[in-house]
Amino acid sequence: MFGKSSYEKLQEKIKALEKDAVEYRQMENILRENGEKYKELADLLPQTVFEIDLSGNLTFSNPNVPQSFGYAQEAFDRGLNVEKLIVSEDRDRFSANKTRALRGEQTGGNGYTMLRKDGSIFPVVFYSNPISRDGKPVGLKGIIIDISEVKKKDMVLRESERKLRLLSSHLLTVQERERRRISMELHDEVGQSLTVLKLQIRSIKNKLNDSQTDLKEDCVKILKYVDQTIENVRRFSRDFGSSILEDLGLCAALRWIAEDFEKYSNINISLDIEQIDNLFSRESQIIIYRIFQEAITNIDKHAHADHLSIVIMKKKKNVFFQIVDDGKGFDKKQIGNRSSDVIGLGLTAMNERARMLGGTLKIFSQKQKGTRITLNVPICEKGK
Numbered sequence: 001m002f003g004k005s006s007y008e009k010l011q012e013k014i015k016a017l018e019k020d021a022v023e024y025r026q027m028e029n030i031l032r033e034n035g036e037k038y039k040e041l042a043d044l045l046p047q048t049v050f051e052i053d054l055s056g057n058l059t060f061s062n063p064n065v066p067q068s069f070g071y072a073q074e075a076f077d078r079g080l081n082v083e084k085l086i087v088s089e090d091r092d093r094f095s096a097n098k099t100r101a102l103r104g105e106q107t108g109g110n111g112y113t114m115l116r117k118d119g120s121i122f123p124v125v126f127y128s129n130p131i132s133r134d135g136k137p138v139g140l141k142g143i144i145i146d147i148s149e150v151k152k153k154d155m156v157l158r159e160s161e162r163k164l165r166l167l168s169s170h171l172l173t174v175q176e177r178e179r180r181r182i183s184m185e186l187h188d189e190v191g192q193s194l195t196v197l198k199l200q201i202r203s204i205k206n207k208l209n210d211s212q213t214d215l216k217e218d219c220v221k222i223l224k225y226v227d228q229t230i231e232n233v234r235r236f237s238r239d240f241g242s243s244i245l246e247d248l249g250l251c252a253a254l255r256w257i258a259e260d261f262e263k264y265s266n267i268n269i270s271l272d273i274e275q276i277d278n279l280f281s282r283e284s285q286i287i288i289y290r291i292f293q294e295a296i297t298n299i300d301k302h303a304h305a306d307h308l309s310i311v312i313m314k315k316k317k318n319v320f321f322q323i324v325d326d327g328k329g330f331d332k333k334q335i336g337n338r339s340s341d342v343i344g345l346g347l348t349a350m351n352e353r354a355r356m357l358g359g360t361l362k363i364f365s366q367k368q369k370g371t372r373i374t375l376n377v378p379i380c381e382k383g384k
């Protein structure tokens with residue numbers, strides 16, 4: 001049997017080449033269609049879509065690029081280098097991130113400040129992935145998102161938050177002044193009036209003859225009630241004002257809060273309090289006193305606890321405060337979802353006062369497992 005002639009072999013090669021050419025044209029058409037779709041999609045995006053080579057020169061960009069940077073399209077067609085569009089302070093970081101991205105490392109969104117042709121600057125977030133051919137990186141493709149408006153809104157929000165905190169601090173300061181005023185009025189006006197009333201009743205009692213025993217007994221009962229009222233007024237005056245703090249100092253005042261609460265609530269309290277009076281200014285001591293007062297009030301109202309532990313200790317440049325109860329606890333998420341009128345101002349005021357101290361307040365609680373309140377406050381020199 002004779003083998004194929006040279007002519008037949010040539011014909012077979014031609015047919016194979018024609019088949020390869022058809023497949024190549026089909027593949028070329030698919031690639032062209034995909035490229036057109038990619039370009040159409042890129043053109044629709046409001047962000048900057050780009051491709052760069054290994055040197056950082058632009059090899060592709062959507063119409064948003066000249067609009068964002070103020071250059072004519074021809075400048076990008078000639079392969080403008082991306083590094084020239086970045087402020088000099090960020091170029092080394094951009095180069096390092098480009099190298100990492102070309103190696104296939106995840107770089108996430110990187111923030112840079114970019115330059116327009118007129119010299120103005122704007123903040124961006126830069127996302128990129130490597131472009132590979134034959135298993136080797138040949139460039140990067142990605143997207144540049146202008147975050148100028150986000151930054152502006154963030155600045156407005158931060159300024160609004162700053163003003164709100166200033167107002168909050170001012171309100172707490174005004175509240176403290178009002179507390180002192182009410183405390184003084186309770187002590188000076190109401191307390192003195194009750195004392196005068198007590199003396200008048202005692203005078204009436206002494207003027208009664210021996211046959212008026214019923215009236216004498218009534219006077220004794222009234223005197224006991226007035227004494228009780230005077231004691232309550234004194235307690236209210238101490239709670240409202242900070243005279244106990246001024247008279248005894250911070251540690252003694254906090255002990256008094258705890259011991260007074262133990263006496264009236266029948267809760268067993270353990271105290272471990274280091275001497276810290278000389279570590280805080282007068283204003284800071286008042287704020288700490290109010291945080292403790294609010295914490296004890298919340299425990300009294302809501303915890304239904306049997307035991308309370310209070311620890312105060314110095315830790316390097318901070319003072320650590322901790323209040324732990326074994327009460328019914330609460331779910332912080334449920335509390336956070338309640339309306340402000342249900343939650344009240346207690347926790348909000350405690351957090352704001354901690355912020356005024358430059359400290360951090362944390363509350364941990366679980367239902368039926370109690371609550372732990374921790375406060376860390378940086379030490380300041382007394383009087384400053």
